[in-house]
Amino acid sequence: MLTVTNLTSERDDRILFANLNFSLHAGDLLQIEGQNGSGKTTLLRILCGLSSHFSGKIYWQNQDVSQQLPNFLQALLYVGHHAGIKAALTAEENLRWMQRLHPLLNRCTITEALNQVGLYGYEDVPCYALSAGQQRRVSLARLYLSSHPLWILDEPFTAIDKKGVLEKEALIVKHVQQGGMCILTTHHDFDLPKQTIRRINLDQLAHTITSVDTTPSYLVSV
Amino acid sequence: MNIKMPKWFYQLASPKWSYDIMGMLMPWFGLAALLLLVTGIVWGLMFAPPDYQQGNSYRIIYIHVPSAILAQSCFMLMAVAGIIGMVWKMKVAHIVAKSAAPIGASMTIIALSTGAIWGKPTWGAWWVWDARLTSMLILLFLYLGIIALYSAFSNKASGDQAASILTLVGVVNIPIIKYSVEWWNTLHQPASFTLTKKPAMPPEMWVPLLIMVLGYYCFFAYVLMARTRIELLEREHKSGWVTALLTDTP
Amino acid sequence: MNFLNAAIKRELLLALRNRSEIINPLAFFLLVITLFPLAVSPEAKVLANIAPGIIWVAALLATLLSMDSLFKNDYDDGSLEQIVVSPQSLALLALGKVISHWLSTGFLLALLSPVLAVMLFLPSEAMPALVGSLLIGTPTLSLIGAIGAALTVGLRKGGVLISLLVLPLYIPVLIFGAATVQAGALNLPISGHLALLGAMMVFTLLLAPFAIAAALKLSIRN
Amino acid sequence: MGYFANFSDFINMGGHALYVWLSYGITLVIFGYNLLAIWLKKRAFFTFAKRQLKREQRNYDA
Numbered sequence: 119m120l121t122v123t124n125l126t127s128e129r130d131d132r133i134l135f136a137n138l139n140f141s142l143h144a145g146d147l148l149q150i151e152g153q154n155g156s157g158k159t160t161l162l163r164i165l166c167g168l169s170s171h172f173s174g175k176i177y178w179q180n181q182d183v184s185q186q187l188p189n190f191l192q193a194l195l196y197v198g199h200h201a202g203i204k205a206a207l208t209a210e211e212n213l214r215w216m217q218r219l220h221p222l223l224n225r226c227t228i229t230e231a232l233n234q235v236g237l238y239g240y241e242d243v244p245c246y247a248l249s250a251g252q253q254r255r256v257s258l259a260r261l262y263l264s265s266h267p268l269w270i271l272d273e274p275f276t277a278i279d280k281k282g283v284l285e286k287e288a289l290i291v292k293h294v295q296q297g298g299m300c301i302l303t304t305h306h307d308f309d310l311p312k313q314t315i316r317r318i319n320l321d322q323l324a325h326t327i328t329s330v331d332t333t334p335s336y337l338v339s340v
Numbered sequence: 341m342n343i344k345m346p347k348w349f350y351q352l353a354s355p356k357w358s359y360d361i362m363g364m365l366m367p368w369f370g371l372a373a374l375l376l377l378v379t380g381i382v383w384g385l386m387f388a389p390p391d392y393q394q395g396n397s398y399r400i401i402y403i404h405v406p407s408a409i410l411a412q413s414c415f416m417l418m419a420v421a422g423i424i425g426m427v428w429k430m431k432v433a434h435i436v437a438k439s440a441a442p443i444g445a446s447m448t449i450i451a452l453s454t455g456a457i458w459g460k461p462t463w464g465a466w467w468v469w470d471a472r473l474t475s476m477l478i479l480l481f482l483y484l485g486i487i488a489l490y491s492a493f494s495n496k497a498s499g500d501q502a503a504s505i506l507t508l509v510g511v512v513n514i515p516i517i518k519y520s521v522e523w524w525n526t527l528h529q530p531a532s533f534t535l536t537k538k539p540a541m542p543p544e545m546w547v548p549l550l551i552m553v554l555g556y557y558c559f560f561a562y563v564l565m566a567r568t569r570i571e572l573l574e575r576e577h578k579s580g581w582v583t584a585l586l587t588d589t590p
Numbered sequence: 591m592n593f594l595n596a597a598i599k600r601e602l603l604l605a606l607r608n609r610s611e612i613i614n615p616l617a618f619f620l621l622v623i624t625l626f627p628l629a630v631s632p633e634a635k636v637l638a639n640i641a642p643g644i645i646w647v648a649a650l651l652a653t654l655l656s657m658d659s660l661f662k663n664d665y666d667d668g669s670l671e672q673i674v675v676s677p678q679s680l681a682l683l684a685l686g687k688v689i690s691h692w693l694s695t696g697f698l699l700a701l702l703s704p705v706l707a708v709m710l711f712l713p714s715e716a717m718p719a720l721v722g723s724l725l726i727g728t729p730t731l732s733l734i735g736a737i738g739a740a741l742t743v744g745l746r747k748g749g750v751l752i753s754l755l756v757l758p759l760y761i762p763v764l765i766f767g768a769a770t771v772q773a774g775a776l777n778l779p780i781s782g783h784l785a786l787l788g789a790m791m792v793f794t795l796l797l798a799p800f801a802i803a804a805a806l807k808l809s810i811r812n
Numbered sequence: 813m814g815y816f817a818n819f820s821d822f823i824n825m826g827g828h829a830l831y832v833w834l835s836y837g838i839t840l841v842i843f844g845y846n847l848l849a850i851w852l853k854k855r856a857f858f859t860f861a862k863r864q865l866k867r868e869q870r871n872y873d874a
Contacts (some may be wrong), residue, residue, distance in 0.1 A: 166675050170811040191677040200668020207606035219597045219676035239867045244607075246494065337795075380695045383837075387814035390826060403839045413593055427865035442849070446842045454835040461828055469632035484617045519629075529631050559843065562787040566850040570857055577861050586861050 119143050120268065125174035127160055134160055135320050138174070139283070144267070147290065148306065152320030158303040159199065161320070162272050165301065166196045195220065195266040197274055201257035205246040209256045211235060214244060216260055223263040231259040236282070242321040251277040261289055269293060271302040305338065345428075355572045356581045358432045364564040370563040376555030383548035400458040402549055407450040407473070411479060412514070414444030414560065418486070419511035422504030432568070434500035434577065438490050439509065439567035443560060444546050445483035471525035475518050482510045488567040496575060591649035592716030592799075593678050597686025605694040607753040611659070615652040615695045616702055623649040623706045629663055634711040641710035642720070649699045650731060650760055656695050657735040657756070660687060660747040661806065665743045674810050680803035688729075688736045688798070696728025712775060712807075719774020719783075723737035726787040732760045733791075744812060763790060 127134040134157030150158045163169040165263035176183045178190040203212050213228045235255040254277045275283045351357050384402035391398030418437045425433035457465045493499030664670040738756035742748030770783035816822040825832045
């Protein structure tokens with residue numbers, strides 16, 4: 119269970135968002151919206167502990183995340199802008215290294231995961247020979263491997279074809295329905311029943327701050 | 341600047357044509373290299389007379405001199421191929437230059453090591469900062485720089501351009517390096533060190549040497565063409581003729 | 591412990607994938623040594639005197655030269671981020687990276703150094719001292735250099751900065767390294783010098799990985 | 813045996829055996845390396861290209 123209280127982020131003296139409060143329970147799917155530069159990526163990086171540009175508190179299992187760091191990171195899968203793939207290594211070597219980093223990447227074998235992302239037969243191809251889209255799919259193969267409770271995905275559907283997006287979407291929904299949590303940023307709108315998704319729109323938040331800066335932010339739960 | 345060149349020159353531009361031509365020439369060069377090298381070595385080692393001063397260690401000349409000559413002419417070849425590649429936009433010329441670099445480097449290493457070993461009996465040390473050996477060492481660094489530059493670029497075309505420019509700069513600098521090393525050598529070299537100018541070599545000495553030089557050139561041509569063909573295949577492996585070639589070889 | 595082995599194996603695999611990366615420091619080492627006879631004088635006596643010092647300075651500069659790319663590639667393609675987000679200890683990974691960096695530079699420099707000693711007319715009695723001091727000294731150089739690399743990985747012009755940060759820290763290793771070779775050349779006992787170099791190595795081996803891990807986290811988070 | 817009286821003289825090279833045979837040995841090794849490098853590159857390309865072709869065929873049929 120992840121809880122965030124009055125999170126404020128400021129980058130080169132520009133307030134990206136302020137007093138953000140939300141909490142995420144098993145089975146929640148949270149979509150962060152906002153146009154580019156509204157701090158979506160920064161928010162995700164703050165949650166993963168990859169950015170120090172913030173004030174406010176983040177709790178994991180009701181304890182401050184800095185005390186809980188080992189098992190917070192154990193439970194977290196972060197897919198960022200960078201694919202995190204070494205071009206000189208083959209797809210299989212990359213994923214085996216990822217498994218070495220994250221013991222929880224154990225739901226299926228690497229070949230099955232690569233198969234799911236449509237890279238069957240590309241196991242031993244060095245990633246520099248793959249296209250950007252294919253490299254992205256190697257990185258996303260982790261979603262099929264992962265049994266992490268918390269997924270934080272930054273624009274997972276970029277450079278992915280229509281069919282791939284639908285598959286990934288189904289996978290995320292399955293993950294959430296099985297009691298997992300997921301925070302993601304994407305421009306793609308899920309065609310899912312409204313009540314299962316919670317959204318935070320950073321633009322609206324920014325709007326409220328600048329216009330009336332005294333009122334604390336509010337939780338948009340639809 | 342468009343200078344009119346003979347027809348075969350433009351034909352070389354098409355990778356498939358040069359791939360086939362080189363494929364035909366290779367066996368001949370390979371055979372010639374084998375014959376020339378074997379006769380040259382047998383003649384030089386067994387039948388040629390030793391040097392009256394240095395005795396039999398003089399026989400190292402038959403592998404040292406040809407490799408030194410080849411190391412320098414290979415650099416010239418790379419510069420010319422680089423110019424052709426850049427002026428006429430010929431990919432094959434760039435590939436020839438890129439394939440020649442490692443061979444030139446290996447020839448320089450042969451020249452260096454045999455030269456140093458040859459110096460041991462006469463000068464008493466495994467390595468001496470002699471003018472020729474030092475310039476050869478600097479030539480090796482030029483080669484290593486060019487090879488490193490080729491592999492530093494992921495985009496092959498820009499890698500070729502960059503390395504060709506470095507080769508041109510290098511080839512212009514070779515005489516300057518040679519001259520300054522000669523001058524540095526005379527500046528520091530006490531008189532006793534310089535080898536007295538040997539009298540002209542008798543024919544039974546320079547004939548095997550000539551054969552060895554020709555043998556080296558044929559070997560160089562053989563290896564160069566082999567490397568160029570593989571690089572051509574790698575660069576053109578998306579094109580039709582390579583896939584056709586792949587499907588019918590076992 | 592097996593995470594350390596996995597990290598070392600991965601780094602060595604990466605180093606072997608682009609072999610020309612390994613040759614550059616060696617060529618630089620040879621090149622710097624060649625400059626001295628040209629600049630100073632080719633006479634055996636002169637060169638033999640300065641040989642220990644210049645071989646060690648050249649080895650030090652060669653190690654420093656290869657420091658910049660230690661973390662840079664991982665930082666650029668996002669794999670460093672993935673390691674910071676994983677539950678594995680960053681210090682162990684840093685140790686693995688430094689060990690594999692040492693194997694592909696410092697160790698080879700030590701093996702190549704007799705060739706250079708011959709070119710500088712260093713008496714052959716000094717060979718064991720030379721190779722020994724380099725084998726024990728270069729790990730310390732790699733460890734300290736890695737701290738500099740980790741501190742500057744996020745900066746654009748980090749390469750130049752590394753030498754500024756790290757060269758002062760190299761001075762003790764340089765002093766005792768060169769002294770070992772000089773003692774060896776004069777047939778004096780060198781065990782004392784080697785012991786001191788060994789002590790420095792062990793000391794840096796224990797502390798540097800944590801400093802590197804902290805520096806990496808800092809660079810990733812800013 | 814040409815200039816040398818017998819085979820052992822030839823091997824001895826008038827006392828310079830070490831230098832002559834070391835240099836010829838190094839040259840042989842480097843010539844051999846050049847030939848080996850070609851063979852390795854050729855084999856590496858063909859295995860990679862053939863597998864690539866097979867993969868494209870499969871994707872094409874799928």
